[in-house]
Amino acid sequence: MDRPVVACVLAGGTGSRLYPASRSDRPKQFLALDGEESLLARTMDRTAFADERYVLTRASLADDIHEHAPEAGVLIEPDGKDTGPALVYAAWRLRERFDEEPVLVCLPSDHHVADDGAFAARLERAAAIAVKTDGLVTLGVEPTRPATGYGYIVPARSDLGGDGAYAPVDRFTEKPDRETAARLVDAGAYWNAGVFAWTPSALLREARESPLAPLVSALEDGDPDGGFDAVESVSVDYAILERATDAVVTPLSIAWDDLGTWDAVGRAVAAADADDAGNDPVVGGVLSIDATNNVVAAPDSHVSLLAVDDLIVAAFDDRILVAPRDAAQRVRDVVARLRERDAF
Template identity: 55%
Template structure:
């Protein structure tokens, strides 16, 4: 049975504004090296028989340039990961036939040997499960969902429950109980996933895809995550513990976790000078940034935009983007 790697590259990465913009989404950035995050993800799945990238029309040509070996699936509309994965999985079944699909965000950082964990997830998919990858927490993070593991199988466990992003006290309890971060990586057989999707809010889309009318299907469903629309509802979910280090690079404070820092704990991307500055993130494109006498701050300067935010409140960048979108300034 062939293995298909499906990379999701249709999002914008709003919390990394202003480096990430509507015309320059996060997956095309090179935040932790010379290769873009999308190219790094594609390189990670060299063991797959086929590689596909699901994206939106505005990004399709850029995706083809970065991952020329991949088939590009253009989503009829941007409606979150539920519709995107239903559409892409259906198209892959049409084009490849019987297979297992490994679904990966294209903007995550992975250190270590990814393939063994991926192959275990694909084995769980061949056993009939909808598999997800769970990461052992390194801190009680409030920005991730958590997975409560259940009954054990060979190399993976059934999912007892999914838990939404918690507050700080609840996150500490989850970590103490040995629960895992939900990394948003999945594996399934197309028939199993589409059958589960038909039992929830994606049913009109799956019906329309079967009828060859994806535009009608996308118009009939709301934006919804695959976690809510499929994974949290199915009784066939399994979790594979990750055997690698992981970060989703979802916000500016993550940069300090993936780049070397100076003696004062500052992470620098681009040209910057830090004087009496500690535990800060200084990032820019072709501009120079100088920070004096500050700590725990993010200063990001890209294009004609400058972002300044306390490092501990990096998640709030999405609030600014929401307002900027209302005035077409994102």
């Protein structure tokens, strides 16, 4: 690579679907859910190949970032308005910090990856593709099931077996129902992992033709706060990638999961070390009698399960959550109700 590679890790969210482990003062990226290190620390380990690394976060979390990622620089976004404004802001700021324009590898801080070395190699490959194409590169995960909790990327062609292979994106599909997800998997679509590579100029070029154009103009005028005020909360996928003419996808052919729900955390733990009783304990002691496929997270409690299946049981501090495992996405509804009562 003839230019610097910079890793930009997004770590400004709360992770409301992992309540009660994740709270406003204890977001999920600081939790150790699939190992001994926090999710953020593990993500930083995977980006060690980069010439420089930055964490993009909100002001209230900046001090804690240094504890989990002491080797990284910290970028503080003016406001939390989803990944679209955040990544445009990061591209602008990081371009200013280098004499030669870098290539950015942008990724969330809350994913489970089975093979860190292979993941890092594919990030480096994506950076090289971004330089070669001068486009926006998204990494697509090969699906293992017709998941309804992920978006999908449909490539313009299906022959993407080689390590350096990539193809134009035909279309993006947001979280589908199960029947549509099954058709997408059969058609060779990929899960949208939210992992990207691009140069700052390439992203800003596309952002100028998107709903985020007011933010780009404000950044050019030296008014990032005003730019954030001028745009709505929106994902980078919806605001930019779905409209871009130069987006390409390259396969991320490793075991991966987005640790955004208790169901996903259970899958990650089960893949590493399944419990003899058929449950997926995360933390804490569990007694299980005629109970299977439950996810238990209770670091300071002992949980006994009797004749129940497919449950989430999470107990942290003075909070307890019990829910069907297939309702994992709806935990955010609980958080929304608690926020209405100022009890989150």
